[in-house]
Amino acid sequence: MQRSRIWTEIDLQKEGKTTGYLRVPISTNESAYGWIPVPIASIKNGSGPRILLIAGSHGDEWEGQIMLIKLIQSLQSDDVRGQLIVLPGANAPAVEAGQRVSPFDHGNLNRSFPGDPNGPPTMMIAHFIETVLLPGCDLVCDFHSGGGSLEYLPSTVVVSSKSTSQLRRDLDLMRVFGLPVGFATDGSTGGDRSLTGACDRLGGIPCLSTELGGGGTASLGLLTAAENGLARLLHHVGLLAKAPEEPQSGSIRLLYRVQPKEFVYAPANGLFEPLVNLGDTVDDGQDAGRIHFTDEPWRKPIPVYFGVGGVVLCRRFLARARVGDCLFNIGRIWSPDTIADPIEQSQ
Structure with missing residues (x-):
């Protein structure tokens, strides 16, 4: 696949905590040789799992963005074993506009994979995620909510697994995260153009998603539950060195979403x-x-x-x-x- 045109000052191989931007090239009436800043953080400490956390694929879904912004500020390299890569506002133009899709190209990032290195900004971002960030990952977490138009029961989400072993793995991840509801989908709303589709193309990287409420707001109780769940999950997979104080919650209600x-x-x-x-x-x-x-x-x-x-x-x-x-x-x-x-x- 063709090399990405996005560049960054972030060295993903460097030990320690580094923050900066992915620079997505644009040429507009107002900026002939400009770039769109997409915030990224890498926290790396020796050997261990490589985990990618993404929020803001849809710009009006605030809960995951808040959670990952706080996580970037709170974690230092000594807190992790392995590498944590965080994109708190992956479709940055949509995030800045407070809209589901990008105002530059009307691009829905979670319908744009595998992307195009020579396409419009949303396609370039999708291509960078699939070709640069995803390879070598042991787990991907993709934080969604209902955004400005919908409201969901607080849930963890997986796409229906293709094998018994994948299903057991996904159930384990959902139970550790511990939101009140866990549901499976057939993936038909995004198909192979979603981040989950990208994970499948790269050998079936485990991908856990969420629906964290919605309605264009953020709930204190739900944010707290999601932050605790993420801490448990990162410790469970061996990335966080210290066990979280909040214990795993009780049983969750398992559903599958109709087509x-x-x-x-x-x-x-x-x-x-x-x-x-x-x-x-x-x-x-x-x-x-x-x-x-x-x-x-x-x-x-x-x-x-x-x-x-x-x-x-x-x-x-x-x-x-x-x-x-x-x-x-x-x-x-x-x-x-x-x-x-x-x-x-x-x-």
């Missing part, structure tokens, strides 16, 4: 009124909400229904909705005792 064709979508433009809450258990065909019409307030609202039942895993946070906007998605109970693929269980 996108079974999400609930807005059938019309209007104001969305939800009739259920996150975490509620719903039945097939149950009322999900209503779409009201501000331009015709005398018109009866259009009801929307759940096609399949389960646990309300995600809801639209914004009241204003347009045709095709996702209003809800559902998680169904995943019983991994048989170590069966959760997506196959759903058929």
Whole structure:
């Protein structure tokens, strides 16, 4: 694969703690020979696992960004064994704009892998991550939330594994992290253009993701739970030298997210009124909400229904909705005792 055009003052082979920028070249009306700064930190201390932590693939998902910014400031090289690489705002233009996608190229970083070294900025960033940062990694953590438009149950997330050993490994990572819910997906929302797809191309690097709430805000309780979970996970895989003070929490609720064709979508433009809450258990065909019409307030609202039942895993946070906007998605109970693929269980 062609060499990346991104350069950096960071020496990823250097021992100790180093911080700086990936420099993504741009040429615009305002800056003929400019570069976009993407913050990066490397904390390296001898032999041990190589771990990559990423947040800000979607610029309006704040929780993971806050968590990784704090982690960069708190950790020193003596705290680790091996190497920790941190991208707290991976799609930096989207982060700066507070938007899901980049204002430079409308690029969604988690739909841009394997990228293109000669493409627009988002594609160049994806290419650098896949060709420079991912090779040699023992674990990748990709921190997401519902962003400005959605809200999720606090969850760890894995893509449905391709083998029994991978499934056991993923379950172990989810349980150590210890958020209240862990769910599996079929990966269809991102496919092989997601970071998980990149990890698969490089030999199946373990990749644990999250959905840390959303709604364009950050919760103190959830941030604390996620920070404690990450500390436990980094110690579990041998990177953190000192065991975290916060013990592992109790059991987690395991779900699999239904496929996108079974999400609930807005059938019309209007104001969305939800009739259920996150975490509620719903039945097939149950009322999900209503779409009201501000331009015709005398018109009866259009009801929307759940096609399949389960646990309300995600809801639209914004009241204003347009045709095709996702209003809800559902998680169904995943019983991994048989170590069966959760997506196959759903058929």
